[in-house]
Amino acid sequence: MEKxxxxxxxxxxxxxxxxxxxxxKHREYERQLETFNRRPYLTTAETIERKRLQKLKLAGRDRIELILAQHRQKENLQ
Structure with a gap:
C-alpha cells in the first residue's frame, strides 16, 4: 500500500x-504467510493453506481499498 x-x-x-x-485480519494473514514463506518445503496441505490465506488476504485488501475510497469520497464532498 502507498504511504x-x-x-x-x-x-x-x-x-x-x-x-x-x-x-x-490482513496483518494476521501476513504473519501466517510469513511462517509458510520461511519454510524451504511445504506439504500439500500447507500449500493449500498458504493459497487460502493468500486469497483471504487479497479479498481483505480489496475491502480495505473500498472502505478507503468511500472515506475519500466523503472527505471530497464535505
Missing part, C-alpha cells in the same frame, strides 16, 4: 470498526 493509504488507515482505524477489523 498515503497507510496514513489514512491509521487516522481512520479508531473511527471505523470495519476498517480496523479488516486491517487486523
Amino acid at each position: 498515503q493509504d497507510l496514513e489514512l488507515i491509521e487516522r481512520l482505524m479508531d473511527r471505523d470498526p470495519e476498517l480496523k477489523l479488516y486491517v487486523e
